Amino acid sequence: MPKAVVSEEKRRRRRPTRGGRVLSERLIVDTALRLLREHGSSGLSARRLGLALDCDPSTLYRYFRGMDELTLAIGDTLIGQALSGWSPTGDWRDDLRALGRRIHQAYVAHPQAAVLTTSRVTGRANELAADEAVLGVLRAAGLPVAAAVRVYHAFIDQTLAFAALDAASLALPNAALRAEDEVWSTYARLPATTHPHLAEAAPLLATEMVLSAYPSALELLLDAVATRLAAA
Amino acid sequence: MPKAVVSEEKRRRRRPTRGGRVLSERLIVDTALRLLREHGSSGLSARRLGLALDCDPSTLYRYFRGMDELTLAIGDTLIGQALSGWSPTGDWRDDLRALGRRIHQAYVAHPQAAVLTTSRVTGRANELAADEAVLGVLRAAGLPVAAAVRVYHAFIDQTLAFAALDAASLALPNAALRAEDEVWSTYARLPATTHPHLAEAAPLLATEMVLSAYPSALELLLDAVATRLAAA
DNA sequence: ACGTAAGGTCAACTGTGTTGGCATAAGAGT
DNA sequence: ACTCTTATGCCAACACAGTTGACCTTACGT
Incomplete structure (x- = not known):
């Protein structure tokens, strides 16, 4: 229960999960996108995400204030993809x-x-x-x-x-x-x-x-x- | 558990709920609309609906195959309101x-x-x-x-x-x-x-x-x- | 080398949709 | 009016959801 989530730039110590992966906003969002594709738009859940990343669901709360904020991050990633390479x-x-x-x-x-x-x-x-x-x-x-x-x-x-x-x-x-x-x-x-x-x-x-x-x-x-x- | 929901016209026996109200598709949809207005778009749940109608949540499954079908009925009601009185x-x-x-x-x-x-x-x-x-x-x-x-x-x-x-x-x-x-x-x-x-x-x-x-x-x-x- | 705190884990809470089994009263047929 | 059937109500239980507080451990700044 991090009252405040540490912002991505301020993140200092990267401890791997029990599965050995090192988490990041990027990795979490990408995995979420994969889960959405595979299991449909209601197939994204903290628990499934934890399973896919081999970490406890509650760990996600170190990166996002909740599932809603994660959702916004996913949306922003989509816009980023749309713009990438455009001029x-x-x-x-x-x-x-x-x-x-x-x-x-x-x-x-x-x-x-x-x-x-x-x-x-x-x-x-x-x-x-x-x-x-x-x-x-x-x-x-x-x-x-x-x-x-x-x-x-x-x-x-x-x-x-x-x-x-x-x-x-x-x-x-x-x-x-x-x-x-x-x-x-x-x-x-x-x-x-x-x-x-x-x-x-x-x-x-x-x-x-x-x-x-x-x-x-x-x-x-x-x-x-x-x-x-x-x-x- | 009702494999097939009895359609509204075929409905024969109207037993009141423990609270004395007699249910109908119409009443359920209207109550759902009220709940949505009062509690927001994620404020509609089988349990809350049961509470508002003073009936068991599972009773709703006699009228709709699930919450999804109830949702569709709500949508159709909105369109009905839009058209009513138009010529x-x-x-x-x-x-x-x-x-x-x-x-x-x-x-x-x-x-x-x-x-x-x-x-x-x-x-x-x-x-x-x-x-x-x-x-x-x-x-x-x-x-x-x-x-x-x-x-x-x-x-x-x-x-x-x-x-x-x-x-x-x-x-x-x-x-x-x-x-x-x-x-x-x-x-x-x-x-x-x-x-x-x-x-x-x-x-x-x-x-x-x-x-x-x-x-x-x-x-x-x-x-x-x-x-x-x-x-x- | 040490102390701190970032960030991982665990257990528990409440709320969700949904289902199988059971009970009962409403209505049809006589 | 009496029965018989069954529609339709209720209850208990399931697996899943998001979220939180307390705890532990290890990576890093000094």
Whole structure:
């Protein structure tokens, strides 16, 4: 019960666990990501993490104040992955599109983790860097501060929102996935008298709904920004 | 232990609980909504629900296969509330806007419940009705089936995605809310050398980020549909 | 070489979803 | 009105969750 967790830089003495591994924030987060992938979004627990790291669950509390703080760290790691290797080209439209796609993709690449962490503001390093990047692109494009903030808001919310939604359906355990398939094919069996449009659209729905609507939504937003820039 | 839950219509014998109340799906869902509002999105549990209904937690399994199915029922109730009293005017743009706002609003009005249920396809009655309504509006506007399905997809995903995001920040317990405020004001204290754009935008961010970006995103989508209709 | 405290471990607490077995009263059929 | 059936309530128990306080040990700064 560390009242205060020692920050990663201040960490001095590294004692190995009984299994011989030396812990670190990094190692814990990576292992958590692995567990999430293997056991689904509800498959991460202090106990399982302890098992995987061969340490007592309570040890984790030396590194994070609780499972919630660990969750935030996982989220920040995802954003870090999204940004790694990116640099602005100078074309605001390309840059914004790339940032949006990268963030969306990073979350969707870890759906089980994304489910836990989207829609949480962490204020950690990588998230700050991402916000700074987006605002920088918009300001460089010529938007005044106030407008840039509004666009930034729509942009980041839209990206995270779609990421969350897309991740959620990807993260469903197999059983639930098959259940959702059932639902869509149920649509096909609906009587045309009560649900004519659903019955008509059913075959198309089954194929359309497995794709993400994010790319088209993103282009819509970019168009809107272009219009605003042209008007000024 | 009930392998199969008896469906609501087939329910015959209504025995009151020890507290004298007669249970029903409806009563259970309503009580769950109350608990969610009072105790937050993680405040719903079989045991607490049992306590509130004055019945044994296991009794709930006579009505729902598990907490997950109860969750889906809650979600469907929200959609039902969104649709209740709505009818099409014939103006596709007004109708679509109204549907979007109503659904978004219904979720945001129950943020704690929305957090649990957005991004879950239930296939229950009210959800079917909503899907049918949206498709009906689009077809009546003159869109061919394939296009209507694509727009429907973007529309419904966008609405749910923003609802989820907006609900999530509304549903944060007070402590976390204050923590998020902290984060935004931390932005203001960032050194302008490392994060110039964030530092500049900080005061605007603090006020902008508490508003929903959904209304503007919705108008963007409606514009896109109008363009497509005009082209045909 | 020593003393300190970081950080590992252990045991225990409360709360969770879920299930199998049992009991009872509501309603159907006569 | 009497029975018979069974829907639906209750109880006890299970394995799992997060979290904490006390304890111990070993790596490091001096």
